Amino acid sequence: MELRPFIAADLRALYEIDQACFPPGISYSHEELVKFIAQPNSKTWVAVEDGRIIGFLVAERQPRRVAHIITIDVLEAWRRRGVGKALMGAAEDWAGRQGLHKLYLETAEDNVTAQRFYESRGYRKVDVVEHYYSNGSAAWVMAKRIA
């Protein structure tokens, strides 16, 4: 598995992976995904195995030296093999190199797998946002300070 920066030709595959990874109401529309990836302050990494995209992560730099993880998606068949860990490591390194001091993200209240994943990387629950997703479900905000 290798990580590389996003290129425009990846877009279709990323959209299909996001649709496969999240239920309706939580997955992004094609337009939303394009908007997030194309923001000048955002950065997207793609995980590739044998020429095939198996996961990706979109992060954005925000004011006050904070990074926001917009989404991380790993195809089900490739989970628990360290792909998510590699993607988060790339985003955290990127944030650290820019002197950012905190990363945060939102994850659905019932997405226990994601919560365990983030906790394993040192993220902690700091807030709840009711009705965060378009399907009405709430999100945990989880955050981690970096040096």
Ligand SMILES: CC(C)(COP(=O)(O)OP(=O)(O)OC[C@H]1O[C@@H](n2cnc3c(N)ncnc32)[C@H](O)[C@@H]1OP(=O)(O)O)[C@@H](O)C(=O)NCCC(=O)NCCS
């Ligand atoms: C969350 C997600 C990105 C994790 O990706 P992954 O490649 O499977 O994660 P890794 O293999 O790098 O796991 C790293 C560690 O996280 C924890 N973890 C990951 N999946 C877990 C699970 N299902 N249950 C408990 N802990 C888990 C473990 O500590 C794991 O280390 P270990 O395998 O050595 O025990 C992946 O499950 C996914 O894409 N889910 C669907 C989309 C999603 O929910 N994204 C996050 C939304 S905010």
